Amino acid sequence: MPNFQHFSVNQLIQLAETNPDIQIVDIRDTASFESANIKGSVNLTNDNLANFIAEADMDQPLIVVCYHGISSQNAAEYLIEQGFDDVYSLDGGYQAWRESES
């Protein structure tokens, strides 16, 4: 079984430019997600998790975003177990992303 990998904000920006098919899932709470999020990301919650897994393209890179890059590691591990091949945890989480934009 592959392991998830770590991804920096810069790596995410580069990959997003070259691969429009990357999937970004944001596991923060829905209120935080709705107030601000990474363009193209999907808020992954207990309610839509099963559906997301059923419909996802497991061959495409999947980036997991949380607040600070800690809980995304567990989520990334879990998503690998569900069959995704190429899973990344965003180091520093949404906060690092936001700081890179300012």
Ligand SMILES: O=S(=O)([O-])[S-]
């Ligand atoms: O979302 S977090 O676990 O990095 S605080």
